[in-house]
Ligand code: AMP
């Protein structure tokens with residue numbers, strides 16, 4: 001266990017130089033205080049969880065203090081936003097404080113979001129509000145607990161500093177951890193500004209730091225692109241399988257590591273709805289739930305374009321072609337497991353699609369349905385769940401197919417089936433209304449609810465006594481909360 005002043009820094013990205021990032025100091029927020037910290041994320045830095053309660057913790061992550069070895073940098077990148085190229089984005093309100101090594105030899109970027117203005121702030125104030133900081137914190141740690149690759153969140157620090165959005169709010173900072181903060185948009189920036197040497201330096205850095213095994217391949221860049229395609233196919237399969245809607249899949253919000261990155265107006269589905277649009281500002285539904293699959297491919301094509309100086313167009317095209325079949329294989333595999341199936345049959349995809357259509361038509365809660373399907377034997381579970389459907393006849397027909405399909409798996413011990421299914425079907429997910437309740441309390445200065453919700457979501461597959469209300473469907477007011485990009 002380490003104390004805060006014992007972290008070991010090695011700022012590899014900063015050493016790439018001023019063409020890649022700019023030195024900027026954090027601007028402190030007034031009266032910094034701990035809102036919530038993640039013991040699991042602190043363990044990644046070998047930090048004793050008790051240090052979160054010390055004043056110096058809030059000072060460090062509220063921008064008042066800095067380690068002597070930290071080298072705060074605002075990164076430069078661009079990207080495609082809602083399909084259009086934006087030539088200059090960059091860290092407008094976040095800073096890479098430095099890279100820290102843990103005892104296992106892993107390195108973690110310390111990124112402070114909401115740290116004030118930078119040369120890339122454009123018209124923005126460089127701040128993040130408490131509301132969005134809490135949402136990013138909870139989502140990062142909840143996705144991680146669901147085994148969905150994601151950046152992590154160490155803590156949220158609240159403050160008295162006023163910020164103006166639609167109304168006056170308070171500034172906060174989130175400390176984000178990731179093995180890398182390089183985005184698709186980093187490669188796009190150097191490609192579109194026609195700086196091949198810098199693009200090569202970036203490529204070599206990313207290969208050496210994050211894809212060392214690709215350096216042993218005859219074409220390292222191609223091997224890396226293939227790996228990125230594979231990771232994205234798997235990531236998006238997990239989003240779709242668990243009902244996670246990212247909301248702003250711009251290429252500047254896509255991690256080169258294929259992990260969930262940059263949380264804005266995201267949402268988990270309550271009722272199953274393939275057409276769900278979680279971002280209130282997304283008028284066309286470009287980033288609707290089901291569009292995440294083709295948009296994943298669109299984003300990879302944008303990255304492929306930026307990699308044309310290194311890889312032949314034919315090889316890029318062929319590698320991009322892997323995305324959809326890989327996605328489909330991962331998705332079907334995950335959904336078979338969620339349905340409690342351990343073997344594969346040709347008609348499983350149809351069985352699944354039919355179920356999703358029935359859920360869509362009846363507005364059935366996606367998470368709870370799958371959890372309850374494992375509670376009892378297939379026969380008893382479908383008999384109990386049929387009441388949730390408007391089209392009962394349609395569901396009964398599906399239920400018969402499902403029971404027969406489950407029977408073809410052979411004799412299964414129900415106790416084992418439940419354990420196996422509950423291990424992949426969470427009881428607790430970050431429903432928007434739960435986040436909203438925690439945010440309302442935190443805005444009033446009470447952080448107990450954020451902390452409780454974080455604790456519940458850290459163990460999403462295990463029933464927790466006394467926490468029944470966190471597993472409920474949203475109340476009417478909580479069903480259609482409008483979450484915009486403003487954060
Ligand atoms: P996001 O929608 O959070 O992914 O941000 C898109 C771009 O806008 C990034 O370059 C951010 O750094 C920048 N940005 C977002 N909010 C602010 C803000 N309040 N001040 C400065 N820049 C911002």
Ligand code: MG
Pocket residue numbers: 252253262
């Ligand atoms: Mg972003």
